[in-house]
Amino acid sequence: MSIAAIILAAGRGTRAGGGLAKQWHLLAGRRVVDWTLSAFEMTAQIDHIILVLHPDDLHIFSPNPGIEIVTGGETRAGSVRNGLEALAARPERDIDKVLIHDVARACITPDLIAQVAQALSTHMAAAPALPVTDALWTASDGRVTGTQDRTGLYRAQTPQGFRLAQILAAHRAFEGDPADDVEVARAAGLAVHILPGSEDNLKITMPEDFARAEKVLRGNMDIRVGSGYDVHRFGTGDHVMLCGVPVPHTRGLQGHSDADVGLHALTDALYGALAEGDIGQHFPPSDPQWKGAESHVFLTHAVNMVREKGYDISNVDVTLVCEYPKIGPHAGKMRASLSGLLHLGENRISVKATTSERLGFTGRGEGIAAMATATLVRP
Numbered sequence: 001m002s003i004a005a006i007i008l009a010a011g012r013g014t015r016a017g018g019g020l021a022k023q024w025h026l027l028a029g030r031r032v033v034d035w036t037l038s039a040f041e042m043t044a045q046i047d048h049i050i051l052v053l054h055p056d057d058l059h060i061f062s063p064n065p066g067i068e069i070v071t072g073g074e075t076r077a078g079s080v081r082n083g084l085e086a087l088a089a090r091p092e093r094d095i096d097k098v099l100i101h102d103v104a105r106a107c108i109t110p111d112l113i114a115q116v117a118q119a120l121s122t123h124m125a126a127a128p129a130l131p132v133t134d135a136l137w138t139a140s141d142g143r144v145t146g147t148q149d150r151t152g153l154y155r156a157q158t159p160q161g162f163r164l165a166q167i168l169a170a171h172r173a174f175e176g177d178p179a180d181d182v183e184v185a186r187a188a189g190l191a192v193h194i195l196p197g198s199e200d201n202l203k204i205t206m207p208e209d210f211a212r213a214e215k216v217l218r219g220n221m222d223i224r225v226g227s228g229y230d231v232h233r234f235g236t237g238d239h240v241m242l243c244g245v246p247v248p249h250t251r252g253l254q255g256h257s258d259a260d261v262g263l264h265a266l267t268d269a270l271y272g273a274l275a276e277g278d279i280g281q282h283f284p285p286s287d288p289q290w291k292g293a294e295s296h297v298f299l300t301h302a303v304n305m306v307r308e309k310g311y312d313i314s315n316v317d318v319t320l321v322c323e324y325p326k327i328g329p330h331a332g333k334m335r336a337s338l339s340g341l342l343h344l345g346e347n348r349i350s351v352k353a354t355t356s357e358r359l360g361f362t363g364r365g366e367g368i369a370a371m372a373t374a375t376l377v378r379p
């Protein structure tokens, strides 16, 4: 049994203004739709994602293998219905629960999504909401005409979670224009559990909401720094591998793999930033399959892990410590090599070197040491 998410993005965003519907607006460097999708992609409980788009917008969203596109309806409820019918049309996927979310709530966090999914293990339907705390007035022509008791009033949010079969049947039976899917569920007699929503989970509706959402998203940013250190001993050979570049030398570096001390330190910096152990844990030296391995395999594993956890690499800095070979003439090539492996511009990659003034093991020419730092950013 698995859980699907339906993200509704087929509205026209008329109240938010601007030529383009609000889901396509840029917010802190990314489109509203991308923020919302990435929160769901990062949530382990979500197995399948449907994005419901307006027929005029189908060309705007580039196909993404992890996301199924469904065409929306005239109303929000029509769009939900199309998403639900698309799920029901593929019973082999074994989806029994569904979370329905407005794309316009772009500040949604994986944490809140997971809480709604979790609530469905003990409730048939669940949705986040916040109790109304402001006083409520009735008004006419800009004048207060009365007050309204706020006891028991809640501000509803999404994602709203249901059993797929139940909410589909409820939507098929519903007539009229519901405010949300909880209204449809209740009309079918389903009990809906309320879990605490979040003030940050705001819905972009009016033009000023973009600035509020941007503030929340920038505040959620997660920045991580990792460091790595490695040493390899000189042995026989005619070159050393450093940062993926063969550098001619009168000796080689010894090691289980190709002994690329620069790539090893950098790989450990990435694992370190993620708090995911070190290279020896992921590629045990006792395992014969890594004997003589090219070290870009290790780095690529760490880079993929960074991306899977939703981080971008912001910059890396590698320092090689040796008297010889001289690194300067090869540093440009090393940066280009790292640029390819990290999928990162060279202006964010530093490779530098120092001698240790003939002191210590590097000074005596017994081996090469490398240090690296990496900064990761999750927007």
Ligand code: CTP
Residues within 6 Å of the ligand: 008, 009, 010, 011, 012, 013, 014, 015, 016, 021, 052, 072, 073, 074, 075, 076, 077, 078, 079, 080, 101, 102, 103, 104, 105, 203, 204, 205
């Ligand atoms: N929605 C949808 N299909 C529709 C209408 C709305 O998928 N026919 C979606 C919107 O994309 C939005 C959510 O339902 O994510 C909530 O609707 P709302 O905030 O009202 O967005 P819009 O309808 O786009 O905005 P407006 O009402 O200002 O035009």
Ligand code: MG
Residues within 6 Å of the ligand: 011
């Ligand atoms: Mg609307």
